[in-house]
Amino acid sequence: LKKQRFALVYLNSVASCELVKPLRSLAAPMICHVHELEIAIRQFCGLNTFRQAIPHIRHFIAVAEAVKKNLVQAHCINEGQVTVVYECVPVHDYQTDFFEEATRQIRQQLSVDEASFVVCASGTTDWRKGVDLFAQIANRCQQMTNASLRFIWVGGASSGLEYDKLVYDVERLGLTGIVHFVGVVENPVAYFALADVFILPSREDPFPLVCLEAASLGKPILCFDQAGGMPEFVQGCGGVMVPYLNIDAFATEIVHLQTDANALHQLGKKTAEQARGFDVSRVGSQVDALIHSLVIA
Numbered sequence: 001l002k003k004q005r006f007a008l009v010y011l012n013s014v015a016s017c018e019l020v021k022p023l024r025s026l027a028a029p030m031i032c033h034v035h036e037l038e039i040a041i042r043q044f045c046g047l048n049t050f051r052q053a054i055p056h057i058r059h060f061i062a063v064a065e066a067v068k069k070n071l072v073q074a075h076c077i078n079e080g081q082v083t084v085v086y087e088c089v090p091v092h093d094y095q096t097d098f099f100e101e102a103t104r105q106i107r108q109q110l111s112v113d114e115a116s117f118v119v120c121a122s123g124t125t126d127w128r129k130g131v132d133l134f135a136q137i138a139n140r141c142q143q144m145t146n147a148s149l150r151f152i153w154v155g156g157a158s159s160g161l162e163y164d165k166l167v168y169d170v171e172r173l174g175l176t177g178i179v180h181f182v183g184v185v186e187n188p189v190a191y192f193a194l195a196d197v198f199i200l201p202s203r204e205d206p207f208p209l210v211c212l213e214a215a216s217l218g219k220p221i222l223c224f225d226q227a228g229g230m231p232e233f234v235q236g237c238g239g240v241m242v243p244y245l246n247i248d249a250f251a252t253e254i255v256h257l258q259t260d261a262n263a264l265h266q267l268g269k270k271t272a273e274q275a276r277g278f279d280v281s282r283v284g285s286q287v288d289a290l291i292h293s294l295v296i297a
Contacts, residue, residue: 001026007295014045017053029058029294033287035087037204037228038070039128051075059294061287063087064207064229083290086229087207088283091275094189094216102190110180112194116148117258120195120219122188122210123202125156125181130201130224131166133247137201139173140251147258151179154191154210158183193217196264197257201250202227215239218272220264222253238274239267 006028011017014036023030032053041050054075060082062068068084071077112118119138123129131153138151157163158181170179185191188210192198198214200223207229211221221239223230224246231241242249257264 008291010291011057014041014050017045017050017057020053020056024056030056031059031061031291031294032057033061033063034067034071035063035206037067037206038074039204040206043128057081059083059290061085061290064232066229066232067206085286085290086232086278086283087209087212088278088280089209089212089216090281091212091216091279094213096193096217099187099190099193102187103194106190106194110150110152110182111177112150113148116150118195119149119151119197119199119254120154120191120214121152121199121201122154122192123156123205123208125153125162125166128202128204129156130203131156132169133201133245135166135169135173135175135179136247137199137250137254138175138179140247141254142175142178144251144255145258147255149178149254149258151175152191152195153179153181154188155184156181189213189217192219195219197222197254199223199250199254200227200230202230203245204228205230207233212275212278215271215275215278218268220257220267220271222250224250233274233278236274237267237270239271 002025006026009023009028009030011030011032014034054077060071060077062071062082062084063086065084068082071082072079121134125131134153141149166181170176192214198219198221200211205228211230215221215238221234223234223241224244225231225241226244234241240253242253
């Protein structure tokens with residue numbers, strides 16, 4: 001690498017900060033695209049590595065205001081060194097009718113009938129994503145209504161000790177056949193298309209792409225406050241935000257949308273409209289412009 005000339009070093013995660021020290025010899029400005037909040041920084045990078053890298057990084061891209069706030073307050077990074085550019089997806093690639101056959105097959109596989117109200121979530125099965133809260137939310141919903149509700153978690157473990165712990169709760173809550181942990185699948189968006197609502201029970205999540213994908217399909221997003229950047233999306237009428245870790249409030253909102261078809265439709269319509277502002281063609285140009293400004297500088 002030293003034999004080549006580089007105008008910029010682009011680090012697409014705090015996890016890349018372990019490379020800052022050896023890459024300093026390239027004498028090129030560095031930019032770090034931060035997709036992580038505090039717990040993830042500690043988990044995937046480590047505080048010492050991150051803080052040692054900070055003085056050598058010219059600029060930071062934060063994927064949400066919550067991410068910028070954490071960089072400024074927890075790591076004393078100058079506010080002028082951080083630009084917020086929200087995450088993005090190819091919004092126009094997501095149309096519900098593209099997934100009709102796939103959703104039909106999923107219904108057959110999981111025995112989900114057309115009358116069931118489907119709640120979907122997605123992510124790794126770890127503490128940050130709040131996977132342990134998923135069965136609790138489902139259980140509270142079951143206590144609130146006699147309607148047929150089904151809960152599907154896409155991604156994460158589908159075997160092993162952590163998965164066994166999830167199944168342990170599901171069985172003891174009497175939710176077998178109601179709550180499904182399907183693990184990693186080839187067509188996750190088809191599961192989102194099947195859902196009536198998409199929930200994010202995360203304790204910490206910067207600005208998850210799965211929410212943007214579901215929103216692009218017109219699925220209302222439900223999330224906790226103080227849990228990252230998604231409240232910045234839902235406060236613009238793209239969904240519903242409830243108090244942090246308040247299971248009752250979360251379940252109440254799900255049941256409300258299940259019982260009020262008009263509210264569900266209107267919120268889904270607003271969500272899809274808002275998602276258009278997060279298309280890769282629009283957001284990608286912001287990153288491109290920032291990179292070029294640093295190279296020219």
